[in-house]
Each structure stands twice: as C-alpha cells, then as structure tokens.
Amino acid sequence: MHDEQLYGRLVAAAKDAIISIDEQQNIVLFNPAAETVFRCTASDVIGKPLDRFVPAALREAHRRHIENYGAHGDATHAMGGARLLSGVRADGEVFPIEASICRVDSPTGKLFTVILRDITVREQLARELQASLQQQKQAEAALRESRDSLRELSSALQAIREAEKTRIARELHDELGQMLTALKLNASAIADDLQPNQSELARRTQDMKLLIDTTVRSVRRIAADLRPVMLDNLGLAPTLEWLTQDFEKRSGISVELTMPDEDLGASGDAATAVFRIVLEALTNVARHAKASRVQVAILRKAGNVSVSVADNGKGFNEDSARTRSFGVLGMRERAYVLGGAFAIDSAPGKGTRVTATIPAFGTVAP
Ligand SMILES: Nc1ncnc2c1ncn2[C@@H]1O[C@H](COP(=O)(O)OP(=O)(O)O)[C@@H](O)[C@H]1O
Ligand SMILES: [Mg+2]
Structure with missing residues (x-):
C-alpha cells in the first residue's frame, strides 16, 4: 500500500476531526469526523477559508497564530495551552474543542493540519461533577454543623443536669440533714427528761431516734447518688x-x-x-x-x-x-x-x- 493510500484511510477512519489548510488558510482536507463535528460536508467547505469554523472574535488572532506558526513553530504543537479553545459549527453553534496543529512543508507549499476533538460532553460531565462535588461539600458542611450543634446542646444539657443535681444534693444534705439533726437532739432531750415510769414513751422516743438515724442515712445516700457533695468539698x-x-x-x-x-x-x-x-x-x-x-x-x-x-x-x-x-x-x-x-x-x-x-x-x- 502506498503511503498516500494508508494516510487517506487513517484520516477517513479517525475519530478526531482532521482539517488541512494551505498557506492561504483555505481548506484542502476535511475528514468524515470533521463533517460530523462541524455538521457540514467536505464538498461544502473544500477550497473555502477555515475562518468560518473559528469564533468571530478570535478569527484575526487565529489567522495570525497560524501564520506565525508557519514561519517559526515546531512541526507539531498543541493549540491553546491551558486556554479553552472553541469552534463554530456550520449551524453557528459554538462548542469547546481540544486541538493540535502540525505543519508539513510540501513541494507545493506549506500545509497545516489541525486535529481536533469536540469536548462538549466531557466539559458538560466535568461541570456536572463539579456541581455534584460542590453539593456534596455543602451537605457535609451542613451535617458537620448540625452535629456540632447537637454536641453543644447535649453538653449544655448535661451541664444543666449536673448543676441541678448539685443543688438538690446540697439542699438534701445540708438543709434536711440539719433539720434531722435538730429532731434527733430534741428526741434525746425528751428521752433524758422522761420519768422511770414512762417506759412506753421511752420506747417510742428510742424508735424515733433510730428512725431519724435511718432517715439521715437515706438522705445522705440519695444526695450522694445525685452527686457526692464531697466532689466539690474534698x-x-x-x-x-x-x-x-x-x-x-x-x-x-x-x-x-x-x-x-x-x-x-x-x-x-x-x-x-x-x-x-x-x-x-x-x-x-x-x-x-x-x-x-x-x-x-x-x-x-x-x-x-x-x-x-x-x-x-x-x-x-x-x-x-x-x-x-x-x-x-x-x-x-x-x-x-x-x-x-x-x-x-x-x-x-x-x-x-x-x-x-x-x-x-x-x-x-x-
Ligand atoms: N463492662 C462491661 N462488660 C460487658 N458488657 C458491657 C460492659 N460495658 C458495656 N457493656 C455492653 O455495652 C452495652 C452498652 O453499654 P451502655 O451504653 O452503658 O448501655 P446500658 O448500660 O444502658 O446497656 C451494654 O448493653 C452491654 O452490652
Ligand atoms: Mg450503662
């Protein structure tokens, strides 16, 4: 197979759009992928300027870029660098492309070949991915915030419960404790004053004293179970x-x-x-x-x-x-x-x- 035949088949089979232009920047080759991308047939565009596929605002710059490249550039070269390039379809739709250009010096003059790919779908996917990442981040931030406030709430509630327990434990321990002590002193005083013939009263005051002791222990127990007063005191x-x-x-x-x-x-x-x-x-x-x-x-x-x-x-x-x-x-x-x-x-x-x-x-x- 001749090189030219091979070249022709490769160009026809390529998934990327391939467009060659001559030194005047008129189209001399337009492969089937280019027809699909630009929505026109090769016969519509062969011999016509490349300009129609370049967004109007960039036409001048693009033309100069190719001239410049023809004079100085490397033989092969990615276009646009990090800049996003765009093309114009036959029906006027502007779309993002990725492109590289190469130069062949033939006996009939210089030929430039642009190989380009429609990246609309990829861009779209990238944007959607970006948006969904953004949403995910927002959702995570919202979740974190709500977890933090729950944590604050729970710790505040706990502090309140602790303060309440402390107060109740104190009052039980101090106030009830003192009253019971006073009761016990009184019971003892009564017992001391009883006559020998008042044995029934003696038995009852003795019961009272025992009951008071039990109550003191219960009060201490309940107070300590709420919160041991000694935690603050000792x-x-x-x-x-x-x-x-x-x-x-x-x-x-x-x-x-x-x-x-x-x-x-x-x-x-x-x-x-x-x-x-x-x-x-x-x-x-x-x-x-x-x-x-x-x-x-x-x-x-x-x-x-x-x-x-x-x-x-x-x-x-x-x-x-x-x-x-x-x-x-x-x-x-x-x-x-x-x-x-x-x-x-x-x-x-x-x-x-x-x-x-x-x-x-x-x-x-x-
Ligand atoms: N020291 C332990 N020995 C055995 N199992 C334990 C022990 N501590 C906790 N657990 C297990 O962990 C579970 C959760 O404990 P906890 O959150 O204190 O709940 P609760 O005591 O109300 O059941 C218990 O139900 C028990 O199955
Ligand atoms: Mg438990």
Whole structure:
C-alpha cells in the first residue's frame, strides 16, 4: 500500500476531526469526523477559508497564530495551552474543542493540519461533577454543623443536669440533714427528761431516734447518688475512694483502686467528667460484666488525668453493643467536649477496659 493510500484511510477512519489548510488558510482536507463535528460536508467547505469554523472574535488572532506558526513553530504543537479553545459549527453553534496543529512543508507549499476533538460532553460531565462535588461539600458542611450543634446542646444539657443535681444534693444534705439533726437532739432531750415510769414513751422516743438515724442515712445516700457533695468539698481523689468502696459494698465485686499520692489537680468540669465516667463504667460492670474483680487506675501525666476501669468479666462485642444505649456514648461525649480522648476495649471472654484521658483543667465551652 502506498503511503498516500494508508494516510487517506487513517484520516477517513479517525475519530478526531482532521482539517488541512494551505498557506492561504483555505481548506484542502476535511475528514468524515470533521463533517460530523462541524455538521457540514467536505464538498461544502473544500477550497473555502477555515475562518468560518473559528469564533468571530478570535478569527484575526487565529489567522495570525497560524501564520506565525508557519514561519517559526515546531512541526507539531498543541493549540491553546491551558486556554479553552472553541469552534463554530456550520449551524453557528459554538462548542469547546481540544486541538493540535502540525505543519508539513510540501513541494507545493506549506500545509497545516489541525486535529481536533469536540469536548462538549466531557466539559458538560466535568461541570456536572463539579456541581455534584460542590453539593456534596455543602451537605457535609451542613451535617458537620448540625452535629456540632447537637454536641453543644447535649453538653449544655448535661451541664444543666449536673448543676441541678448539685443543688438538690446540697439542699438534701445540708438543709434536711440539719433539720434531722435538730429532731434527733430534741428526741434525746425528751428521752433524758422522761420519768422511770414512762417506759412506753421511752420506747417510742428510742424508735424515733433510730428512725431519724435511718432517715439521715437515706438522705445522705440519695444526695450522694445525685452527686457526692464531697466532689466539690474534698475533691476528686477522696470521692473516687468513697465511690469504689461504696461500689464494692453494694455489688460484692472487689475493686482495686490505684491513684498517685499527689493531688490529681482535676477540678470543676474535669473532675465531674472523671467521676461520671468511672461511675458509669462501674455501673456497667455491675450490670453487664458478671465480673469478680475490677481495677480502677488513675494516672496524672502531662497536664492530663487519665483513668482506666478494667474488669475480668465476660466482655462484649462492640458491634453488638451499638444499640440505643447512652452510657458509652455519654462517657465518650464527656471526654470529647473537654478535648480529651476515650476508648473502650472489649472482646467476648476477655473482659472490658474503659480508658479516658482528660485535660486536668478542661472546662466545657459555655
Ligand atoms: N463492662 C462491661 N462488660 C460487658 N458488657 C458491657 C460492659 N460495658 C458495656 N457493656 C455492653 O455495652 C452495652 C452498652 O453499654 P451502655 O451504653 O452503658 O448501655 P446500658 O448500660 O444502658 O446497656 C451494654 O448493653 C452491654 O452490652
Ligand atoms: Mg450503662
């Protein structure tokens, strides 16, 4: 096969539009793909200027560009660089193209061949992709915002509950406590004044004193369950000691508490968070673990208080625990709103370990 024949078939079969022009920039070759792209036949355009396919505003520049290129340019060369090129179809529609040009110096003069591709669809797809990415970004931002406000709301609600519990615990402990003490003093005074023959009254005042003692214990218990007053009065370490001893008594599960000797340095919101996390973790041990032993360890490191609660119970599979229960979620949130970290490690048969690290001076943002 002659080179020319081969060349002719390649041009005819090409999916890209191929247009050759002579030095006067008149069309000498217009392949079938070019006919499709520009919506006209080769016979309509052969011998006519290329100009009609160039947007009017660019015609002058384009003509000069080709002249220039004819004089100096490389033999092959992509057109437009990063600039988007466009063409005009026979029916006037302007559309985006990608094009390269090459020059052949033949005995009859220079020939320029432009190879171009209609990229309307690609551009359209790119725009749609861009738009959908944009939408996705907006949706993500909206989601993030709503999650942040939910988080703020939950932390604000928690702070309010904590403040309320503190107030009620105080009033129970202080006011009711004082009144009961006064009652008991009065009962004792009456008992002291009774005559030996008033044994029935003596028995009743004795019952009263016992009842008052029981009531004092109940009030203390209820107040402490709401929020131990000692958390604010004595601090975190004594409260944890009380909590773990109390837990051991109530649950029969033995607790080993290790704490540094020096002050934990955690107060306010941080102390509340550590206390509530240990309380919830211990409650879970009593409720779910079937453990015989639990280790509570508090560490102080680099401005953080780190707490771990590990039991030797039945453990659980984290996926199976993703129910609508808020204990674990609450612990995580408490650590999170203070800028801390939280993790729970558990596997069936391997026990459970809850760890949280909280900045000692962390406060919940108002
Ligand atoms: N120490 C533990 N030992 C065994 N299972 C646990 C332990 N802590 C939590 N779980 C499991 O994780 C689940 C979620 O705990 P939590 O969020 O506190 O909810 P709740 O205690 O209300 O069930 C529990 O229902 C339980 O199945
Ligand atoms: Mg729980």
